[in-house]
Amino acid sequence: MPMASEFELLGRVTIGQYLPTGSLVHSLDPRAKLLVVLLLIIVVIVSNSLIGLSLLLLAVLAGLAVARIPLRFALAGLRPMLPFLILLALLQVFAIPQYSIGATVIWHRGILTITDRSLLAGILLIARFSIMALGLSLFSFSTTTTELTHGIEHLVRPLQTLRLPAHEFALVVNIAIRFLPILAEETERLMKAQASRGADFGRGRRNFVQRTRLLLPLLVPLFLVSLRRADQLIEAMEARCYLGGKGRTHLIRLQERLPDYVVVAGALGLATGAIYLSRVNADRLLWSWLSSHL
Amino acid sequence: MDGAEEPLIRIEGLHYTYQAGTHRAVPALCGIDLTIHAGEYVALLGANGSGKSTLLRHLNALLLPTAGNVWIAGWNTRDATHLRNVRTTVGMVFQVPDSQIVATVVEEDVAFGPENLGIPEDELRQRVDWALSTVRLSELQHRASHLLSAGQKQRLAIAGALAMHPRCLLLDEATAMLDPVGRRQLLETVGHLHQDGMTVVAATHNMAEAALTQRIIVLSEGQLALQGEPRAIFSQIETLRALHLDVPHPTLLARELSARVDGFPADLLTIGELADAVATYLGEPAGAAI
Amino acid sequence: MSRTTRKIVIAGVMGAISIFLGASHLGFIPWLAGAALTIMHVPVIIGAVLEGPWVGLAIGFIFGAFSLLQGAIAPTGPADVWFTNPLVSILPRLLIGPVAWLVYKALKRANEIVALAVAGVAGSLTNTILVLGALGLFRFLPWALIGTIAVTNGLPEAVVAAIITVAVVAAWKRIETGRKGSTV
Ligand SMILES: Nc1ncnc2c1ncn2[C@@H]1O[C@H](COP(=O)(O)OP(=O)(O)O)[C@@H](O)[C@H]1O
Ligand SMILES: [Mg+2]
Numbered sequence: 106m107p108m109a110s111e112f113e114l115l116g117r118v119t120i121g122q123y124l125p126t127g128s129l130v131h132s133l134d135p136r137a138k139l140l141v142v143l144l145l146i147i148v149v150i151v152s153n154s155l156i157g158l159s160l161l162l163l164a165v166l167a168g169l170a171v172a173r174i175p176l177r178f179a180l181a182g183l184r185p186m187l188p189f190l191i192l193l194a195l196l197q198v199f200a201i202p203q204y205s206i207g208a209t210v211i212w213h214r215g216i217l218t219i220t221d222r223s224l225l226a227g228i229l230l231i232a233r234f235s236i237m238a239l240g241l242s243l244f245s246f247s248t249t250t251t252e253l254t255h256g257i258e259h260l261v262r263p264l265q266t267l268r269l270p271a272h273e274f275a276l277v278v279n280i281a282i283r284f285l286p287i288l289a290e291e292t293e294r295l296m297k298a299q300a301s302r303g304a305d306f307g308r309g310r311r312n313f314v315q316r317t318r319l320l321l322p323l324l325v326p327l328f329l330v331s332l333r334r335a336d337q338l339i340e341a342m343e344a345r346c347y348l349g350g351k352g353r354t355h356l357i358r359l360q361e362r363l364p365d366y367v368v369v370a371g372a373l374g375l376a377t378g379a380i381y382l383s384r385v386n387a388d389r390l391l392w393s394w395l396s397s398h399l
Numbered sequence: 400m401d402g403a404e405e406p407l408i409r410i411e412g413l414h415y416t417y418q419a420g421t422h423r424a425v426p427a428l429c430g431i432d433l434t435i436h437a438g439e440y441v442a443l444l445g446a447n448g449s450g451k452s453t454l455l456r457h458l459n460a461l462l463l464p465t466a467g468n469v470w471i472a473g474w475n476t477r478d479a480t481h482l483r484n485v486r487t488t489v490g491m492v493f494q495v496p497d498s499q500i501v502a503t504v505v506e507e508d509v510a511f512g513p514e515n516l517g518i519p520e521d522e523l524r525q526r527v528d529w530a531l532s533t534v535r536l537s538e539l540q541h542r543a544s545h546l547l548s549a550g551q552k553q554r555l556a557i558a559g560a561l562a563m564h565p566r567c568l569l570l571d572e573a574t575a576m577l578d579p580v581g582r583r584q585l586l587e588t589v590g591h592l593h594q595d596g597m598t599v600v601a602a603t604h605n606m607a608e609a610a611l612t613q614r615i616i617v618l619s620e621g622q623l624a625l626q627g628e629p630r631a632i633f634s635q636i637e638t639l640r641a642l643h644l645d646v647p648h649p650t651l652l653a654r655e656l657s658a659r660v661d662g663f664p665a666d667l668l669t670i671g672e673l674a675d676a677v678a679t680y681l682g683e684p685a686g687a688a689i
Numbered sequence: 690m691s692r693t694t695r696k697i698v699i700a701g702v703m704g705a706i707s708i709f710l711g712a713s714h715l716g717f718i719p720w721l722a723g724a725a726l727t728i729m730h731v732p733v734i735i736g737a738v739l740e741g742p743w744v745g746l747a748i749g750f751i752f753g754a755f756s757l758l759q760g761a762i763a764p765t766g767p768a769d770v771w772f773t774n775p776l777v778s779i780l781p782r783l784l785i786g787p788v789a790w791l792v793y794k795a796l797k798r799a800n801e802i803v804a805l806a807v808a809g810v811a812g813s814l815t816n817t818i819l820v821l822g823a824l825g826l827f828r829f830l831p832w833a834l835i836g837t838i839a840v841t842n843g844l845p846e847a848v849v850a851a852i853i854t855v856a857v858v859a860a861w862k863r864i865e866t867g868r869k870g871s872t873v
Contacts, residue, residue, distance in 0.1 A: 321856070354520060
């Protein structure tokens with residue numbers, strides 16, 4: 106029954122997908138993993154070096170191996186994206202005019218032109234997405250949401266001394282994650298109430314107007330219920346003496362160990378390397394070296 | 400005040416009006432005078448909208464009086480410098496189990512209150528462990544809080560209040576959304592706490608629950624309507640009906656029986672008492688024969 | 690009642706709704722050519738209108754960070770490829786709330802309902818324009834295509850966002866200022 110499947114889906118609403126294998130990666134301090142993810146994202150944006158990004162991809166694959174995550178799990182998200190990915194890469198290669206200005210033409214037929222720059226842009230697009238997909242999958246396979254919130258809270262804590270609302274931000278994230286199961290439950294309740302009044306939430310494709318008509322009587326009450334529950338939570342927090350982050354102590358204390366330092370240092374080295382390779386245009390150097398020696 | 404015998408809760412001339420926008424004012428409490436002493440177990444009864452929640456919210460300074468005063472252990476709730484003292488003295492458990500849990504892990508939720516108080520780490524751990532064992536949730540300390548049953552969530556809420564070492568617990572219809580098993584376990588926990596000296600004030604619609612207390616306070620349209628021991632209150636069936644309140648089923652049954660059976664007591668409160676009375680009634684002739 | 694506590698909780702709850710709409714796919718409305726409209730940014734607008742620009746910023750960050758994460762680990766369409774870049778998925782989303790709040794604050798005096806509707810449209814268009822603008826700047830898409838998407842997706846999203854914002858905030862404020870159900 107399509108309705109039932111949609112209800113079940115709500116029960117499984119989670120951020121990411123934890124896969125306990127008890128590996129070294131799983132036991133790393135969540136702060137260390139968050140830092141590595143942050144470095145990964147920065148490098149993927151900043152570095153234009155195919156060599157640098159390839160090194161990164163190898164490191165992520167090595168991480169998956171150490172974490173004992175089967176590759177087919179990690180690739181599960183990537184596989185359905187292949188057609189889009191190829192399409193978008195082709196778009197980069199052929200349709201963005203900026204890439205042909207001042208570039209070397211490698212191939213030309215009719216209106217289609219491939220320049221060295223546009224080809225590189227297409228390949229980089231695929232490389233970047235693969236790194237992000239595999240890297241963040243590795244993170245979410247090896248980190249529970251509880252570890253995630255602990256990690257965020259401890260990581261931003263030093264920012265408090267800079268007068269940034271770090272504690273407040275960590276609490277916001279914590280409450281967001283806390284509320285997900287409540288929302289799933291409330292939505293299920295609302296959907297059942299609407300279904301009993303004849304609404305059909307089957308998964309079949311419907312057009313815009315139909316879908317919107319179906320969603321509004323669900324979404325508006327969902328917002329209102331959530332706001333009411335927010336009021337209740339505010340009262341409960343104040344009754345328990347919440348008066349801001351000042352002077353709070355903490356039950357949970359994260360303990361960093363040697364492997365955490367090693368991993369962060371390694372990631373820092375790799376990140377610096379990948380960005381440096383991009384700065385010195387290593388790809389072009391390698392290309393010209395290869396073309397003159399072969 | 401003479402200081403020597405300061406009651407735990409003292410309310411004088413309490414008025415409260417919800418300021419609903421600029422145009423509509425909703426008077427919710429109209430002149431309440433009330434004292435509650437340390438160690439009492441009090442039930443707060445009244446129809447929906449009679450002002451129970453509003454009154455309880457005044458007892459830990461979630462609301463401040465429009466007129467009149469509330470003192471908790473001698474501190475006026477209007478005095479902002481004693482806000483922490485007031486809120487640690489009086490812990491609150493609300494009606495909706497899910498909306499009062501802040502953390503995603505059981506033990507971290509218990510720690511939320513004392514963390515706010517700045518309790519040092521080792522004492523924090525002791526308080527959490529003690530509070531969880533008091534409500535018998537120790538085995539679930541690492542469980543995700545949303546996976547608990549409704550009854551367990553309410554016991555978690557009690558643990559969260561207990562971890563602040565309060566002298567008094569306020570329960571605002573805390574059993575309303577529980578199944579019978581969850582309700583029974585919660586009431587057992589509260590009963591034990593009261594035996595150990597905790598003051599308890601419980602708003603409820605459940606008359607069996609009210610029958611367990613030492614004093615019943617009945618609110619009606621923001622005013623004190625009745626006050627007294629459960630046995631005295633529940634004997635006034637007609638008055639209670641006029642206030643849209645029920646009487647415990649055993650009391651009703653005892654009434655009917657005493658009207659028909661000579662010497663059967665009319666003022667029974669609980670099923671236990673009723674069973675005893677029936678046993679005595681049936682047993683006596685047999686006993687007399689021996 | 691402390692304003693800060695309220696801001697924190699509303700930011701968290703609205704952030705949760707945004708994540709929930711994405712994770713459950715309830716927040717996607719099928720549209721032309723297999724593309725989908727999204728309403729994941731509506732909680733950002735509502736949070737900003739109710740509690741101000743910083744709350745809007747925080748919810749926008751949560752919305753953006755989640756769409757980055759989802760784009761990487763559970764992608765479903767072409768847009769997810771770009772959303773793995775935080776300059777596309779996070780940075781533009783930070784401004785949805787502040788823009789919606791500014792518009793609402795400017796127009797509130799004249800007419801509250803109109804202010805809400807325009808704030809919904811403005812917040813939604815901020816999302817559309819900045820995200821698509823980032824795609825153009827980073828040369829992910831040709832500008833001609835971006836213009837088309839801005840019209841075909843951006844406009845209906847703005848309409849839906851305005852409808853939901855008005856319906857929710859008007860109802861909530863009446864509830865808050867009128868008679869509020871004491872017992873749920
Ligand atoms: N937040 C509020 N705003 C306006 N009126 C309220 C609010 N909360 C309660 N009231 C009103 O105050 C009165 C007392 O309510 P309450 O204390 O919740 O009663 P009870 O808990 O006994 O059901 C009712 O008339 C109710 O409508
Ligand atoms: Mg009530």
